[in-house]
Amino acid sequence: xxxxxxxxxxxxxxxxxxxxxxxILNGLSGYSDKTKQKVLAxxxxxxxxxxxxxxxxxxxxxxxxxxxxxxxxxxxxSALLHGIEDYAHRRQYSVLVCNTDVDGRRxxxxxxxxxxxxxxxxxxVSEVLTDAYRTELAAMNxxxxxxxxxxxxxxxxxxxxxxxxxxxxxxxxxxGKGHRRIAMISGTADDPIASRPRIEGYEQALLxxxxxxxxxxxxxxxxxxxSGTLAMEALLKRGLDLTAVFAASDEMAxxxxxxxxxxxxxxxxxxxxxxxxxxxxxMMVHPPLTTVHQPLREMGQEAAAKLLLMAExxxxxxxxxxxxxxxxxxxxxxxxxxxxx
Amino acid sequence: xxxxxxxxxxxxxxxxxxxxxxxILNGLSGYSDKTKQKVLAxxxxxxxxxxxxxxxxxxxxxxxxxxxxxxxxxxxxSALLHGIEDYAHRRQYSVLVCNTDVDGRRxxxxxxxxxxxxxxxxxxVSEVLTDAYRTELAAMNxxxxxxxxxxxxxxxxxxxxxxxxxxxxxxxxxxGKGHRRIAMISGTADDPIASRPRIEGYEQALLxxxxxxxxxxxxxxxxxxxSGTLAMEALLKRGLDLTAVFAASDEMAxxxxxxxxxxxxxxxxxxxxxxxxxxxxxMMVHPPLTTVHQPLREMGQEAAAKLLLMAExxxxxxxxxxxxxxxxxxxxxxxxxxxxx
DNA sequence: CTGAAAGCGCTTACAG
DNA sequence: CTGAAAGCGCTTACAG
Numbered sequence: 120x121x122x123x124x125x126x127x128x129x130x131x132x133x134x135x136x137x138x139x140x141x142x143i144l145n146g147l148s149g150y151s152d153k154t155k156q157k158v159l160a161x162x163x164x165x166x167x168x169x170x171x172x173x174x175x176x177x178x179x180x181x182x183x184x185x186x187x188x189x190x191x192x193x194x195x196x197s198a199l200l201h202g203i204e205d206y207a208h209r210r211q212y213s214v215l216v217c218n219t220d221v222d223g224r225r226x227x228x229x230x231x232x233x234x235x236x237x238x239x240x241x242x243x244v245s246e247v248l249t250d251a252y253r254t255e256l257a258a259m260n261x262x263x264x265x266x267x268x269x270x271x272x273x274x275x276x277x278x279x280x281x282x283x284x285x286x287x288x289x290x291x292x293x294x295g296k297g298h299r300r301i302a303m304i305s306g307t308a309d310d311p312i313a314s315r316p317r318i319e320g321y322e323q324a325l326l327x328x329x330x331x332x333x334x335x336x337x338x339x340x341x342x343x344x345x346s347g348t349l350a351m352e353a354l355l356k357r358g359l360d361l362t363a364v365f366a367a368s369d370e371m372a373x374x375x376x377x378x379x380x381x382x383x384x385x386x387x388x389x390x391x392x393x394x395x396x397x398x399x400x401x402m403m404v405h406p407p408l409t410t411v412h413q414p415l416r417e418m419g420q421e422a423a424a425k426l427l428l429m430a431e432x433x434x435x436x437x438x439x440x441x442x443x444x445x446x447x448x449x450x451x452x453x454x455x456x457x458x459x460x
Numbered sequence: 461x462x463x464x465x466x467x468x469x470x471x472x473x474x475x476x477x478x479x480x481x482x483x484i485l486n487g488l489s490g491y492s493d494k495t496k497q498k499v500l501a502x503x504x505x506x507x508x509x510x511x512x513x514x515x516x517x518x519x520x521x522x523x524x525x526x527x528x529x530x531x532x533x534x535x536x537x538s539a540l541l542h543g544i545e546d547y548a549h550r551r552q553y554s555v556l557v558c559n560t561d562v563d564g565r566r567x568x569x570x571x572x573x574x575x576x577x578x579x580x581x582x583x584x585v586s587e588v589l590t591d592a593y594r595t596e597l598a599a600m601n602x603x604x605x606x607x608x609x610x611x612x613x614x615x616x617x618x619x620x621x622x623x624x625x626x627x628x629x630x631x632x633x634x635x636g637k638g639h640r641r642i643a644m645i646s647g648t649a650d651d652p653i654a655s656r657p658r659i660e661g662y663e664q665a666l667l668x669x670x671x672x673x674x675x676x677x678x679x680x681x682x683x684x685x686x687s688g689t690l691a692m693e694a695l696l697k698r699g700l701d702l703t704a705v706f707a708a709s710d711e712m713a714x715x716x717x718x719x720x721x722x723x724x725x726x727x728x729x730x731x732x733x734x735x736x737x738x739x740x741x742x743m744m745v746h747p748p749l750t751t752v753h754q755p756l757r758e759m760g761q762e763a764a765a766k767l768l769l770m771a772e773x774x775x776x777x778x779x780x781x782x783x784x785x786x787x788x789x790x791x792x793x794x795x796x797x798x799x800x801x
Numbered sequence: 802c803t804g805a806a807a808g809c810g811c812t813t814a815c816a817g
Numbered sequence: 818c819t820g821a822a823a824g825c826g827c828t829t830a831c832a833g
Binding site: 123171218344 | 554685
Binding site for chain 3: 137
């Protein structure tokens with residue numbers, strides 16, 4: 120009595136075969152309306168629910184996707200996850216979250232688990248594929264989409280902004296406001312996605328406007344708040360007499376604002392700061408942070424959409440560069456006005 | 461050749477039965493060391509990985525748990541999720557995230573999906589159980605743990621702080637700093653977990669210190685930033701001449717700080733503010749927010765630990781009230797000093 | 802120490 | 818329109 124009813128129990132009760140119940144459950148054809156009513160009634164009475172595990176064993180589809188993040192506890196990740204989960208749910212898929220913790224071993228471990236659990240697809244967030252991952256992915260033979268990252272292998276499409284261009288635009292924006300002495304707070308030096316291209320965009324913008332780009336104008340952090348404070352302090356110590364800073368993440372920008380305040384600098388009166396990401400934090404700091412907006416939620420949705428497309432049609436999706444834009448708030452001062460006054 | 465190898469393929473290759481391969485895979489006894497080597501070699505050569513779906517069908521255990529959140533994109537949720545995921549992973553469990561979106565229908569929908577997918581347990585975050593949920597949960601017959609919420613049913617243990625006491629302590633802290641004209645920004649009025657007890661704690665602290673607790677000193681928000689700004693503005697409009705505010709979430713506290721600044725009030729010089737949660741935002745706003753610390757990450761871990769205990773031992777875990785504490789930063793001014801100067 | 806066989810709860814040709 | 822039966826990839830008594 121306390122046993123969970125199976126399709127057999129339903130069949131017995133409705134006095135039909137399990138095949139018929141299965142057909143009705145799956146909306147296939149091949150039964151009279153009378154039979155259908157009888158079966159539906161039995162299902163209702165018994166409180167029957169199909170076992171998705173058993174179903175998956177036949178179908179070889181679990182309607183579950185895996186998402187790998189390097190850091191779960193950042194707004195960046197949760198905004199993306201929100202978008203992914205949203206789309207997946209709409210399409211009746213579930214999402215398994217994996218926190219790789221910026222650690223290769225944990226990623227490999229997760230890949231093995233996800234393989235065993237037969238997920239229908241995988242989304243990598245902010246992670247660069249190593250050869251080991253590639254080997255494992257090839258063996259898994261399921262669709263993969265990268266978010267805020269990219270790979271040369273066409274089998275692994277990505278969804279991201281044009282980081283180089285976005286950094287170029289952020290820097291140009293500062294220049295447009297009359298700034299010339301612009302420093303940058305970059306993320307981890309060796310990150311080929313979120314650091315190198317942004318540095319290049321920053322340098323290119325300076326060069327295109329006749330400003331020299333010097334290494335000592337760049338300080339390195341790790342994208343998190345504390346490192347932004349440290350980087351800003353380092354920059355200040357160098358005595359560069361700067362008027363503006365471009366930070367490669369909003370958290371680092373907030374950290375920089377903190378360091379500036381501690382050094383007696385007012386933002387934006389004494390120092391202008393522009394961030395990157397436009398996570399909710401940006402609008403919650405004071406003054407609200409001018410930053411490069413990345414449509415994180417949409418990026419998550421797009422990535423999920425591509426993944427499911429690949430999972431259900433076996434075709435490979437195309438990469439997508441989503442538009443970024445400068446979100447003007449109150450941390451950048453226009454010095455042009457001052458000069459012309 | 462491109463087919464994924466199964467346990468049968470391994471058995472054939474190692475020239476043993478599938479039963480033997482299964483035993484070796486599961487670390488059971490009953491085979492010679494020579495056989496073991498042979499099988500392990502075959503597994504290695506073929507790149508075989510057991511199919512967890514098939515295994516689950518036998519075991520009736522999926523080693524997967526579900527977590528339901530009302531809002532994925534808040535630091536509050538992601539800190540909890542981080543703790544849950546962390547513990548689950550250590551114990552070889554996977555976690556399925558569900559964003560219920562403050563919407564009953566979506567919760568019921570998720571419960572059905574999680575039931576079909578045969579999760580081994582469920583964690584509800586910040587959600588009050590309705591009768592409909594209870595019915596479904598009873599039918600699922602799997603362990604459930606509540607986080608930042610609670611329920612009278614002893615089958616559903618919880619992990620949370622003592623909200624009433626925490627609010628009492630926050631308010632008392634303000635009083636200890638010489639404040640008497642203390643307003644409160646509460647969360648959604650009808651929330652029996654995160655609103656009622658905190659309001660009671662606030663009022664009790666006032667009363668215990670001989671200060672009248674009046675309804676007009678309370679403004680209501682929804683825990684998010686924007687509502688904090690609005691609530692603060694409403695409070696200011698009432699002309700209460702207040703010196704301090706207790707906000708029931710850090711986001712609302714940050715919003716209140718914003719409104720205060722816009723009204724020309726300096727924090728903490730003109731207005732003291734204390735928040736609730738101690739999410740990372742609290743240390744990133746300026747000045748850093750004094751707040752009630754909830755050990756979110758640990759709460760997530762504890763909840764997961766209780767859930768797995770229940771899932772694996774069939775005993776029911778006990779509820780846990782975790783310790784909160786006042787995290788002193790820079791948004792509360794001590795007026796005692798001033799008065800005595 | 803080892804294997805044949807039943808079974809987990811479904812789906813899906815196949816036959817009627 | 819309907820059912821018997823094989824099969825999905827494992828595990829687990831049971832027998833030897």
